[in-house]
Amino acid sequence: MSDPRSSDPAVGTSTLGIHGGAHERRPGAPVVPPIMQSATFFWGSPADGELLYTRYGNNPNQALLARKMASLEGTEASVVMASGMAATAMTLLALTTSGDHIVASTLLYGATQSLLGEELPRRGVESTFVDPADLSGFRKAIRDDTRVLFLESPTNPTLRVIDPRPIAELTRERGAVLVMDATFASPANLRPAALGVDVVIHSGTKYLGGHSDLIAGVVSGSASVIDDVTRVARLYGPAIDPHACWLLDRGLRTLDVRMRRHNENALTLARWLEAQPPVAKVIYPGLESHPDHDVAKTVLSGFGGMLSLVLAGGGAAADRFTDALRLAMVAPSLGGVETLVSQPRYTSHAALSPSALEAQGIPDGFVRISVGLEDVEDLRADFAQALDAAG
Numbered sequence: 094m095s096d097p098r099s100s101d102p103a104v105g106t107s108t109l110g111i112h113g114g115a116h117e118r119r120p121g122a123p124v125v126p127p128i129m130q131s132a133t134f135f136w137g138s139p140a141d142g143e144l145l146y147t148r149y150g151n152n153p154n155q156a157l158l159a160r161k162m163a164s165l166e167g168t169e170a171s172v173v174m175a176s177g178m179a180a181t182a183m184t185l186l187a188l189t190t191s192g193d194h195i196v197a198s199t200l201l202y203g204a205t206q207s208l209l210g211e212e213l214p215r216r217g218v219e220s221t222f223v224d225p226a227d228l229s230g231f232r233k234a235i236r237d238d239t240r241v242l243f244l245e246s247p248t249n250p251t252l253r254v255i256d257p258r259p260i261a262e263l264t265r266e267r268g269a270v271l272v273m274d275a276t277f278a279s280p281a282n283l284r285p286a287a288l289g290v291d292v293v294i295h296s297g298t299k300y301l302g303g304h305s306d307l308i309a310g311v312v313s314g315s316a317s318v319i320d321d322v323t324r325v326a327r328l329y330g331p332a333i334d335p336h337a338c339w340l341l342d343r344g345l346r347t348l349d350v351r352m353r354r355h356n357e358n359a360l361t362l363a364r365w366l367e368a369q370p371p372v373a374k375v376i377y378p379g380l381e382s383h384p385d386h387d388v389a390k391t392v393l394s395g396f397g398g399m400l401s402l403v404l405a406g407g408g409a410a411a412d413r414f415t416d417a418l419r420l421a422m423v424a425p426s427l428g429g430v431e432t433l434v435s436q437p438r439y440t441s442h443a444a445l446s447p448s449a450l451e452a453q454g455i456p457d458g459f460v461r462i463s464v465g466l467e468d469v470e471d472l473r474a475d476f477a478q479a480l481d482a483a484g
């Protein structure tokens with residue numbers, strides 16, 4: 094697609110989530126795009142146009158969703174895949190070749206960190222990790238063979254918010270490609286492409302789907318990058334199933350309205366939690382106490398649904414807190430309608446030693462909350478009784 098916005102009467106985030114990618118309007122056509130649960134499609138010869146095959150990513154459900162995501166991100170094109178990790182892996186395989194170098198943030202999703210630190214080196218692609226809040230680190234680490242700079246923002250679980258603009262400028266100067274995983278924000282809270290990011294990655298499993306019932310990933314960028322990523326994905330094969338695609342499209346229809354409520358509930362709870370004695374610290378980009386509050390105000394249009402807290406009583410208090418929850422559920426993952434609570438030391442950061450956790454700002458007692466869409470008073474009551482139990 095050339096410019097998704099010029100061909101689409103939809104402009105605002107809510108409207109794009111519902112109508113973006115514009116599906117067929119003719120008498121008798123269904124208002125909701127049907128699930129094309131077919132691996133293959135009638136095709137006689139090249140005169141019949143593009144050959145459709147679901148592994149190719151051009152099944153009608155995949156194609157519609159790709160157009161919708163490109164319009165939401167404000168990029169030329171997108172491609173949807175079977176998971177967020179497929180999106181990241183196919184992007185990095187497409188952008189690099191043996192002998193290339195990557196400069197990546199130290200604050201990354203665990204599997205992304207392993208992909209960069211352990212898997213890609215097996216293929217001759219080395220990464221240097223730098224503190225994402227310090228531009229000079231990127232400047233020092235970048236080399237002539239650096240092909241990709243890789244960022245995640247907001248970060249898990251300390252919710253650092255990185256301004257990608259100066260990093261994008263450096264990337265351009267050096268002829269590299271800036272890739273950013275913006276899963277924690279969703280396109281309703283952050284449009285990385287408008288800030289100079291070349292390639293935007295999402296785990297569709299989280300806010301895009303929004304109901305904790307599917308696994309998906311999306312890559313958005315220029316038509317030429319998306320062509321390259323698609324070419325690699327056709328070889329490695331992480332195509333998304335049409336049914337998951339249809340569910341993801343259904344999720345996008347309410348993305349904006351869900352994100353508004355996530356933003357609102359999380360801010361209300363963060364402010365309240367700050368005043369509770371068993372809570373030593375609340376980490377939320379919408380709070381003035383957050384180190385990136387000013388950056389967050391400039392780059393985000395909402396502070397998001399993720400918040401973290403540190404309990405004064407340490408790990409034992411965090412265990413008592415999570416055991417006592419009756420409404421919020423203890424589970425990894427995030428971005429669904431239901432509130433999920435986890436301790437990173439048991440889940441995403443289980444591989445790190447206590448001292449490494451401490452160094453990353455994740456001491457014992459650290460609890461991550463994916464604030465859902467429940468009535469905020471009910472959540473507050475649940476957290477209040479769990480804090481009593483935590484002591």
Ligand SMILES: *Cc1c(COP(=O)(O)O)cnc(C)c1O
Binds near residue numbers: 308
């Ligand atoms: C969950 C997540 C991923 C991986 O997504 P999957 O859909 O589980 O493969 C990548 N990045 C971030 C920031 C995530 O939260």
